[in-house]
Amino acid sequence: MKADKIHELAKRILEEIGGSENVANSTHCATRLRLVLKEEDDAMVEKVKQIPGVIDVVRKGGQFQIVIGNTVDKVYGQFEEMTDKSNDARHSEETSQEGNVFTRIIATMSAVFAPFVYVLAAAGMIQGSLIILSQFWPNIVETGTYQVFDVMSWAPFVFLPIFIAITASKHFKTNTYTAVFANAALVAPGFTELAQRAGAGEAITFLGSPLSETVYTSTVIPALLLVWLLRYLERFFERMLPDAVTRLFTPLFSVIIAVPLTILVIGPISSAGANVVATGYTALSESFPALAGIIIGGLWQIFVLMGIHWGITPVILANHEQYGMDTFQAYQTIAVIAQVGAALAVFLKAKKQDVRSVSLSATITGIFGITEPAIYGVNLRYKKPFVIGIISGAVGALVASFFGVYSYVYTGLPGPLTVINNYSPENPGSFWGVLTGAAIAIVLPVILVQIFGYGEDAVETTGVEETDTRDAKASQEVELAEQPHVTVYPPLQGTIVPMDEVPDPVFSSGAMGKGIAIEPTEGRVVAPFNGEVTLVAETKHAIGLTSDEGVEVLIHVGLETVELNGKPFTVHVKAGEKVSKGELLLEVDLDQLKAANYQTITPVVVTNTHELREVAATESLEDEYALLVKI
Known part of the structure; x- marks a missing residue:
C-alpha cells in the first residue's frame, strides 16, 4: 500500500470513530489496529467496515479492533501522528480502564494466578501423595520425612500472599519488592501469632483500634487489594517527593500506610466478603447438592472458555481456610475428567491416524490436569465431543453429589491424579463418590461418541x-x-x-x-x-x-x-x-x-x-x- 493511501486510510478511520477525543488508547498487533474508544456503537462498526483498506472490525475485550493486514504498523504510525497522543502515557492506564468492572476483575484474577497455578498444583500433588502413603503406612505420619514433606506441600498456600505480591505487582505496574515487603508483613509468623491471640480474646490494640483476628496466610483478596493500593500510593509519593529521596521514602511511606490500612480496614472487610460468598456457595451445595453438582460439573469448562474461572479461586481458598474442605473442586475435578474422557472417546472412535495421535496425546496430558490440548485440539475442533463432555460432567457430578463429596486438599490442576484429594478417614464416601463420578465422566463420553460420532464420522465411513x-x-x-x-x-x-x-x-x-x-x-x-x-x-x-x-x-x-x-x-x-x-x-x-x-x-x-x-x-x-x- 502506497504512503498516500496509508495516510488516507488512517485519516478515514480517525474520522469515522469520532476523532482523537474519542480515543482512550491505541496500539496494534500484526494485523489489527486495536483501539479503546470512549464511545462506540454498531453504526460506527459498519462505517469503518466500508472504508477501503479495512478488512473487518471486531469488538472484543473492551477493544475496537480494526483488521487491516500486514500494513497495520504503517497505518498505526500515521494514526498516532494524527491523534497526537503519547501511547506510552495511555498504555499504563489501559489495564485499569479496559472493559467493564467484571471484565477487569476476571482479567486481574487471570493475570495474578496463571503464572503460579502449576506451583499450587505441584504442592497439591505432594499432599495427595502423602494422603495415599498414610493410608497404606499409617505410622509414616510420625516420621520426620513425612512431616518435612507435609510442610513443603503447605508452604505455597501459607505464603500465597507473597506469590500474589509478585504477580499482582507486575499486573498493576508497581514495585515488586515493595509489594513483597508489604504482603510478607501480613504473613509473618509474629503477626499471625498476634492475630491468633486477639482471636482468643486477648485485648491487643493497633493504632488505637482493637486488632482484628483476621489471619492473612492463604488469603487472596486482602493481598490483592494491598498491591492495588500500593500502585496509587507509589505514584503519589513519586510525584510529591524530591528525586534525591524518592527511592528510599516512596517504599517506606507506601508500606507504612498500606499495611496498617489493610490490617484495620481492607483485610477484615475483604476476608469477610470472601467468606460470605464461600458460605453462600457452601449453603447451596449443602441444601441442594445435586443442583450444585449439575451446575459445576456441566458448566465449569464453559467458565474456562469465557476466562472467568479465575474469579472462583478466592472462593475455593476461602472454603479451605474456613472449613478445611470444599465441594466445588470435587465437582470441578469431574468436569475436567469429562473433557479428558471426550478426547479418549475420539481416540477410540477415530480411524484417521492424525486424529488418533492428537486425541491420544491430549488424553495423556489431561491425566495430569492439563486439559487445553483436549479442549482446543480435539473437543472444540469437532464440537460434538465438547458438548458430550459437558453432559458427562454434569451427570458424573450429579451422581457424586449423592455421596456427600468434598475436596480436602486444594487442587491447582484438578484431574484424574487428584481424585485422592477427596479422601478423608472421617468421610470415606467422599472419595468413592468422586471416583464414581470420575468413572462416569470417562465412560459416558466413550459410549456417546460411539453412538453419535464426534463430527467427522461421515467423512471417514462413506466408502x-x-x-x-x-x-x-x-x-x-x-x-x-x-x-x-x-x-x-x-x-x-x-x-x-x-x-x-x-x-x-x-x-x-x-x-x-x-x-x-x-x-x-x-x-x-x-x-x-x-x-x-x-x-x-x-x-x-x-x-x-x-x-x-x-x-x-x-x-x-x-x-x-x-x-x-x-x-x-x-x-x-x-x-x-x-x-x-x-x-x-x-x-x-x-x-x-x-x-x-x-x-x-x-x-x-x-x-x-x-x-x-x-x-x-x-x-x-x-x-x-x-x-x-x-x-
Whole structure:
C-alpha cells in the first residue's frame, strides 16, 4: 500500500470513530489496529467496515479492533501522528480502564494466578501423595520425612500472599519488592501469632483500634487489594517527593500506610466478603447438592472458555481456610475428567491416524490436569465431543453429589491424579463418590461418541463416495502442482486445522486470505519457503514473509497473544532478512501460552490471496501437508 493511501486510510478511520477525543488508547498487533474508544456503537462498526483498506472490525475485550493486514504498523504510525497522543502515557492506564468492572476483575484474577497455578498444583500433588502413603503406612505420619514433606506441600498456600505480591505487582505496574515487603508483613509468623491471640480474646490494640483476628496466610483478596493500593500510593509519593529521596521514602511511606490500612480496614472487610460468598456457595451445595453438582460439573469448562474461572479461586481458598474442605473442586475435578474422557472417546472412535495421535496425546496430558490440548485440539475442533463432555460432567457430578463429596486438599490442576484429594478417614464416601463420578465422566463420553460420532464420522465411513472425493481432490492437487506454483510448507510441527475452524472470525472467514492453521506440538517456527522477512511484530507473536516469487504469508502464533507483550517469544530474524525454507524464525514457550489461558492455534495466511490465481491445501504432494499457490 502506497504512503498516500496509508495516510488516507488512517485519516478515514480517525474520522469515522469520532476523532482523537474519542480515543482512550491505541496500539496494534500484526494485523489489527486495536483501539479503546470512549464511545462506540454498531453504526460506527459498519462505517469503518466500508472504508477501503479495512478488512473487518471486531469488538472484543473492551477493544475496537480494526483488521487491516500486514500494513497495520504503517497505518498505526500515521494514526498516532494524527491523534497526537503519547501511547506510552495511555498504555499504563489501559489495564485499569479496559472493559467493564467484571471484565477487569476476571482479567486481574487471570493475570495474578496463571503464572503460579502449576506451583499450587505441584504442592497439591505432594499432599495427595502423602494422603495415599498414610493410608497404606499409617505410622509414616510420625516420621520426620513425612512431616518435612507435609510442610513443603503447605508452604505455597501459607505464603500465597507473597506469590500474589509478585504477580499482582507486575499486573498493576508497581514495585515488586515493595509489594513483597508489604504482603510478607501480613504473613509473618509474629503477626499471625498476634492475630491468633486477639482471636482468643486477648485485648491487643493497633493504632488505637482493637486488632482484628483476621489471619492473612492463604488469603487472596486482602493481598490483592494491598498491591492495588500500593500502585496509587507509589505514584503519589513519586510525584510529591524530591528525586534525591524518592527511592528510599516512596517504599517506606507506601508500606507504612498500606499495611496498617489493610490490617484495620481492607483485610477484615475483604476476608469477610470472601467468606460470605464461600458460605453462600457452601449453603447451596449443602441444601441442594445435586443442583450444585449439575451446575459445576456441566458448566465449569464453559467458565474456562469465557476466562472467568479465575474469579472462583478466592472462593475455593476461602472454603479451605474456613472449613478445611470444599465441594466445588470435587465437582470441578469431574468436569475436567469429562473433557479428558471426550478426547479418549475420539481416540477410540477415530480411524484417521492424525486424529488418533492428537486425541491420544491430549488424553495423556489431561491425566495430569492439563486439559487445553483436549479442549482446543480435539473437543472444540469437532464440537460434538465438547458438548458430550459437558453432559458427562454434569451427570458424573450429579451422581457424586449423592455421596456427600468434598475436596480436602486444594487442587491447582484438578484431574484424574487428584481424585485422592477427596479422601478423608472421617468421610470415606467422599472419595468413592468422586471416583464414581470420575468413572462416569470417562465412560459416558466413550459410549456417546460411539453412538453419535464426534463430527467427522461421515467423512471417514462413506466408502465409495469418500474414495471418489479423495481421487478428485488428488487429481486437482496434481493439476495444480503441474502448473507454476509456490509451495508453502507448514512452519510448525503439529496438527493441521482447517482455517474455517479457527475460533477467530477474522481468520476463519477468510477475510485475511486463504490458508491453514496449525495446533502446534512444539514451539519452533521455521520459514515455509525461500524468501524475505517483511514483518516482525513488536510483540514478537507474528511474522510476515514474502517468497522469492511474491507470495505473502503471515504466521500468527496463537490468538490474542499480542497481549503478552512478547514474553513467551524469542525472535531469531529481523525484517529485511533473507531466509531459506526450514530456517528458524522464532521460538515460543507453548506452556506459558497455555498457562496464561491463550489458545496456541496458529493461522498461516496467504495475505495477498486476491492477487494470486489460486491457493489450495494439499496433503498428497510428497506426502506432506502444504499450501500450493498458483501464481
